[in-house]
Amino acid sequence: MNTSTNKPMNKSLKAVLLSALVYPGVGHYFLKKYIACAIFASIFTIPLFLIVKGIMIRANHVAEQIRNGAIPLDLGKISTLISDISSGPDTQALNIQTYALMIIWFASILDSYRVSIQKNQAS
Numbered sequence: 001m002n003t004s005t006n007k008p009m010n011k012s013l014k015a016v017l018l019s020a021l022v023y024p025g026v027g028h029y030f031l032k033k034y035i036a037c038a039i040f041a042s043i044f045t046i047p048l049f050l051i052v053k054g055i056m057i058r059a060n061h062v063a064e065q066i067r068n069g070a071i072p073l074d075l076g077k078i079s080t081l082i083s084d085i086s087s088g089p090d091t092q093a094l095n096i097q098t099y100a101l102m103i104i105w106f107a108s109i110l111d112s113y114r115v116s117i118q119k120n121q122a123s
Helices: 011-021 026-030 034-068 075-086 091-122
Strands: none
Touching: 011 026, 011 091, 026 034, 026 091, 034 075, 034 091
C-alpha cells in the first residue's frame, strides 16, 4: 500500500525555502513582490559586506605579520594570534552585524510566508 502522494510543492513553501536557503528576498522575487525583494536583499547585503570586510582586514593583518616575520610559520602561534584578534574591540561590532544578519534573514522568511498566505487567500 503506497501512502505517499506526489503533490507539487505549494507556493508558500517554495517562497519560504527560497528565502531561507538561498538569500533573503528571493522568496519575494518568486512571489513577484519585487520591491520587498530589493529591500530585503539590500538591507541584508550591507551587514554581510561589513562582516566580510572585517574578516578580510583581520586576515590581511595576520598575513602581513607573517610576511614581515613578526609571526613564525607555526600553526599554534598563528592560531593564538587569530584568537587574540577575535577578542579585540571590533568583536562587538562584528557580533551586532551578525545578529542583524540573522534578524533580517528571519524577517525575510516570515514576510515571504505572510505574503504567500495573503496571495493564496486572495486567489
